[in-house]
Amino acid sequence: MPDEKSFHMTPDEFRRHGHAVVDWIADYQSRVESFPVVSKVKPGEIRASLPANPPAQGESFEALLKDVEQLILPGVTHWQSPNFFAYFPCNASGPGILGDLLSSGLGVQGMLWSTSPACTELETHVMDWLVRMLGLPEKFLSSSTGGGVIQDTASSAAVCALLAGRERATNYASNRKGCNGRLVAYASAQAHSSLEKAAMIAGIGSENLRLIEVDENFAMRPDALARQIEADKQAGLTPCFVCATVGTTSSNAMDPIAAIGEICRGHKLWLHVDAAMSGTAMLCPEFRHLQEGVELADSYNFNPHKWMFTNFDCNCFWVADRRALIQTLSILPEYLRNQATESGAVIDYRDWHIQLGRRFRSLKLWFVIRHYGVEGLRHHIREHVRLAQQFAGWVQNDNRFELAAPAPLNLVCFRHKGGDTLNQTIMDRINRSGDLFLTHTKLNGKLTLRLCVGQTNTKARHVENAWKRIRDEANELQKIA
Amino acid sequence: MPDEKSFHMTPDEFRRHGHAVVDWIADYQSRVESFPVVSKVKPGEIRASLPANPPAQGESFEALLKDVEQLILPGVTHWQSPNFFAYFPCNASGPGILGDLLSSGLGVQGMLWSTSPACTELETHVMDWLVRMLGLPEKFLSSSTGGGVIQDTASSAAVCALLAGRERATNYASNRKGCNGRLVAYASAQAHSSLEKAAMIAGIGSENLRLIEVDENFAMRPDALARQIEADKQAGLTPCFVCATVGTTSSNAMDPIAAIGEICRGHKLWLHVDAAMSGTAMLCPEFRHLQEGVELADSYNFNPHKWMFTNFDCNCFWVADRRALIQTLSILPEYLRNQATESGAVIDYRDWHIQLGRRFRSLKLWFVIRHYGVEGLRHHIREHVRLAQQFAGWVQNDNRFELAAPAPLNLVCFRHKGGDTLNQTIMDRINRSGDLFLTHTKLNGKLTLRLCVGQTNTKARHVENAWKRIRDEANELQKIA
Numbered sequence: 001m002p003d004e005k006s007f008h009m010t011p012d013e014f015r016r017h018g019h020a021v022v023d024w025i026a027d028y029q030s031r032v033e034s035f036p037v038v039s040k041v042k043p044g045e046i047r048a049s050l051p052a053n054p055p056a057q058g059e060s061f062e063a064l065l066k067d068v069e070q071l072i073l074p075g076v077t078h079w080q081s082p083n084f085f086a087y088f089p090c091n092a093s094g095p096g097i098l099g100d101l102l103s104s105g106l107g108v109q110g111m112l113w114s115t116s117p118a119c120t121e122l123e124t125h126v127m128d129w130l131v132r133m134l135g136l137p138e139k140f141l142s143s144s145t146g147g148g149v150i151q152d153t154a155s156s157a158a159v160c161a162l163l164a165g166r167e168r169a170t171n172y173a174s175n176r177k178g179c180n181g182r183l184v185a186y187a188s189a190q191a192h193s194s195l196e197k198a199a200m201i202a203g204i205g206s207e208n209l210r211l212i213e214v215d216e217n218f219a220m221r222p223d224a225l226a227r228q229i230e231a232d233k234q235a236g237l238t239p240c241f242v243c244a245t246v247g248t249t250s251s252n253a254m255d256p257i258a259a260i261g262e263i264c265r266g267h268k269l270w271l272h273v274d275a276a277m278s279g280t281a282m283l284c285p286e287f288r289h290l291q292e293g294v295e296l297a298d299s300y301n302f303n304p305h306k307w308m309f310t311n312f313d314c315n316c317f318w319v320a321d322r323r324a325l326i327q328t329l330s331i332l333p334e335y336l337r338n339q340a341t342e343s344g345a346v347i348d349y350r351d352w353h354i355q356l357g358r359r360f361r362s363l364k365l366w367f368v369i370r371h372y373g374v375e376g377l378r379h380h381i382r383e384h385v386r387l388a389q390q391f392a393g394w395v396q397n398d399n400r401f402e403l404a405a406p407a408p409l410n411l412v413c414f415r416h417k418g419g420d421t422l423n424q425t426i427m428d429r430i431n432r433s434g435d436l437f438l439t440h441t442k443l444n445g446k447l448t449l450r451l452c453v454g455q456t457n458t459k460a461r462h463v464e465n466a467w468k469r470i471r472d473e474a475n476e477l478q479k480i481a
Numbered sequence: 482m483p484d485e486k487s488f489h490m491t492p493d494e495f496r497r498h499g500h501a502v503v504d505w506i507a508d509y510q511s512r513v514e515s516f517p518v519v520s521k522v523k524p525g526e527i528r529a530s531l532p533a534n535p536p537a538q539g540e541s542f543e544a545l546l547k548d549v550e551q552l553i554l555p556g557v558t559h560w561q562s563p564n565f566f567a568y569f570p571c572n573a574s575g576p577g578i579l580g581d582l583l584s585s586g587l588g589v590q591g592m593l594w595s596t597s598p599a600c601t602e603l604e605t606h607v608m609d610w611l612v613r614m615l616g617l618p619e620k621f622l623s624s625s626t627g628g629g630v631i632q633d634t635a636s637s638a639a640v641c642a643l644l645a646g647r648e649r650a651t652n653y654a655s656n657r658k659g660c661n662g663r664l665v666a667y668a669s670a671q672a673h674s675s676l677e678k679a680a681m682i683a684g685i686g687s688e689n690l691r692l693i694e695v696d697e698n699f700a701m702r703p704d705a706l707a708r709q710i711e712a713d714k715q716a717g718l719t720p721c722f723v724c725a726t727v728g729t730t731s732s733n734a735m736d737p738i739a740a741i742g743e744i745c746r747g748h749k750l751w752l753h754v755d756a757a758m759s760g761t762a763m764l765c766p767e768f769r770h771l772q773e774g775v776e777l778a779d780s781y782n783f784n785p786h787k788w789m790f791t792n793f794d795c796n797c798f799w800v801a802d803r804r805a806l807i808q809t810l811s812i813l814p815e816y817l818r819n820q821a822t823e824s825g826a827v828i829d830y831r832d833w834h835i836q837l838g839r840r841f842r843s844l845k846l847w848f849v850i851r852h853y854g855v856e857g858l859r860h861h862i863r864e865h866v867r868l869a870q871q872f873a874g875w876v877q878n879d880n881r882f883e884l885a886a887p888a889p890l891n892l893v894c895f896r897h898k899g900g901d902t903l904n905q906t907i908m909d910r911i912n913r914s915g916d917l918f919l920t921h922t923k924l925n926g927k928l929t930l931r932l933c934v935g936q937t938n939t940k941a942r943h944v945e946n947a948w949k950r951i952r953d954e955a956n957e958l959q960k961i962a
Contacts, residue, residue: 072844199659
């Protein structure tokens with residue numbers, strides 16, 4: 001029978017190869033500190049090791065796994081190393097990885113409630129759990145006027161929030177007629193670059209995203225925001241959206257949400273709160289003062305894939321008024337019509353984001369929350385903050401160094417007082433050594449080093465060693481100078 | 482030492498629990514046919530089985546896996562059942578799932594070349610392989626003027642293509658100043674709903690997406706397209722983008738790419754070719770005539786997560802001129818600056834899509850291609866097409882039924898001649914039985930059943946049984962009538 005010939009992996013082969021992959025990952029976790037954190041390969045080096053053409057015949061699974069070890073691993077920068085202090089983290093954990101594996105294994109596509117009810121309902125349920133866990137307003141609950149959805153990244157969530165704000169401000173006319181070049185949006189001069197990208201994507205234009213000046217702590221100045229909105233209205237423009245950040249990427253600055261929210265309410269502007277990394281800290285009641293005023297937000301998002309042990313991608317996005325979001329993004333072709341949708345009794349998440357198709361992302365988030373419990377999550381977040389604060393203290397006590405910005409949580413911005421070149425050299429030497437990975441920003445025009453404590457397995461000894469390595473490099477460079 | 486307390490899963494625990502999850506998935510694969518394909522739960526039923534509050538303390542992994550089996554599984558519609566013939570497939574395979582597991586385990590975030598060189602270079606390499614494998618034009622190669630990138634879905638790819646067309650038509654001014662309400666885009670009246678959504682997102686407006694009439698085979702009429710473009714230009718509007726579809730979602734209609742491409746070239750419009758499902762068929766040279774003229778495309782995309790055994794999400798998107806795409810989507814804040822980017826010697830994929838962060842998606846695609854080899858992939862695609870053609874023959878030979886559209890590949894659109902109500906009843910009864918899953922569309926105003934052969938493990942007996950079940954229901958309903 002011609003149809004019985006098969007190149008597929010059988011369940012038994014899957015079992016055997018799957019165990020091998022799990023073992024490889026467990027071993028990787030055990031030896032991750034033995035690799036240089038930053039890959040040392042040169043541009044083109046990985047590609048040069050790969051065959052120019054795809055194989056005509058299939059290859060053994062063992063050959064694939066061997067190539068991962070020999071050809072791919074040298075080109076990996078180890079985001080899961082406890083010595084990774086760069087950017088914001090993108091951490092992971094066993095329960096997250098295994099929840100995601102189950103999602104791959106079930107292979108459901110949850111675009112509609114009816115295409116896999118559990119995919120939608122578990123997501124709604126976990127998003128409701130998180131509203132309570134993070135001290136977010138009741139209106140974000142699915143049982144209220146709002147609701148939450150898992151998106152891929154904060155960039156996509158920002159696009160959706162901006163679109164909803166755009167549509168609400170134009171009475172849903174931009175969706176039909178297109179933008180008119182007169183819409184204006186607002187974010188702080190320190191907001192994430194994804195806001196500029198969102199303004200470009202949404203047809204608003206980067207020049208119509210006003211970058212509001214910040215105060216000495218790099219937080220948005222509400223008075224400057226209010227003045228700019230007034231000026232734009234005077235000029236006949238249509239303000240539609242404000243993004244306030246709980247923890248900017250550059251320096252972890254905290255915009256004053258309450259003051260910004262009052263201004264938005266006065267002008268009926270959509271307020272989006274971006275807490276991409278720092279949102280995880282809100283698991284701990286003692287940090288929630290940093291998002292005071294969040295009850296004024298129309299939308300909010302944070303990334304469990306940054307600091308909450310849930311492997312990429314997992315962005316949690318809530319809105320206070322789900323009708324506004326759905327009206328902005330809904331389309332209903334005949335081939336997606338079904339009774340459940342038409343009954344109005346269910347959520348169809350394809351109307352909550354850009355994509356149509358979607359995977360069963362809530363499994364990994366559910367696994368993480370249940371594995372750790374609220375207590376376990378809080379423990380590790382507090383520990384990361386404690387270690388970052390300790391590091392900030394060491395910086396302050398060494399008179400060659402200075403803090404470059406307040407360090408409210410787990411990001412420390414600091415610099416050697418010797419100037420940009422010296423700081424760049426310290427960072428380059430450390431990163432090239434492979435011992436740890438730091439990145440930089442510019443604050444007040446000065447090169448600033450950033451150390452972010454958030455990788456799942458980062459402990460006291462890793463932070464201690466980071467500080468030792470930084471001081472060693474500074475000592476070495478002083479000798480040379 | 483306070484920092485040594487840990488709630489994390491250790492590598493040894495990961496090994497043990499990981500084996501259990503792999504075994505669970507292998508068992509699921511073995512017993513998938515024992516479940517009703519369409520979940521029988523009612524709205525709210527899954528949520529009602531879940532605790533209202535998250536656990537304060539962590540739970541055992543065994544408890545999680547038990548809940549997947551007992552609480553989640555009843556709410557799953559089994560996209561991986563060989564009796565799944567609905568929508569377009571979203572198939573998967575062992576090598577795809579395990580490649581994705583490695584991606585989760587490595588946990589790299591490949592926004593920049595420098596944040597994990599292997600993540601970028603393997604992706605570029607595999608995308609170049611696929612250009613040859615699918616008979617796509619040389620200009621899509623990274624070694625030429627173009628290049629490929631893995632996106633999540635065809636919806637996101639459509640947004641990116643539309644944005645690039647928008648920017649090229651406005652000399653990159655819309656990005657800065659916003660849209661002006663005068664841009665126009667084109668797709669067939671049978672194009673995917675994501676095009677309408679993309680026009681809304683991009684600030685062009687759904688009313689400015691012209692839905693061009695189709696011929697008797699549901700393919701776009703080039704003459705109608707040409708007339709509409711002329712009319713829009715006469716009206717002082719700015720045409721910027723055309724989407725042509727290789728295999729529409731509704732009926733698998735094939736737009737005439739060559740004729741559409743010539744029109745686009747004449748008017749300097751961006752031509753995007755959407756081959757979301759049918760692109761996989763181009764692995765087989767005998768089907769490539771269906772995309773004749775593809776060398777005129779500015780961008781092209783297909784979804785290995787639909788029909789090429791690569792689990793969701795995996796969309797392959799190519800452009801002929803990478804500079805146009807990058808100029809459309811690029812942003813460069815200080816905290817992402819690095820030497821590799823500034824050298825110009827590397828690709829930074831964050832400038833090729835909406836998101837900033839990205840996972841190591843090419844691993845699963847690489848695993849699939851190497852596991853099957855080109856030969857293995859072709860074998861299974863040909864077999865799916867053969868089975869669909871056989872089904873179409875059965876429909877034609879039963880005088881109670883008719884084909885509703887040509888069936889060039891693996892989708893068969895058909896109906897009982899007894900009218901909409903009868904077809905709806907046949908479909909509802911079959912889907913409720915759990916034996917298989919069909920969905921519908923409307924063609925020429927008539928309800929039409931769709932049977933798509935594309936699930937990884939669908940074999941002759943599954944298609945034979947589908948036809949038997951459809952005839953049985955028709956017989957039964959005739960008796961009642």
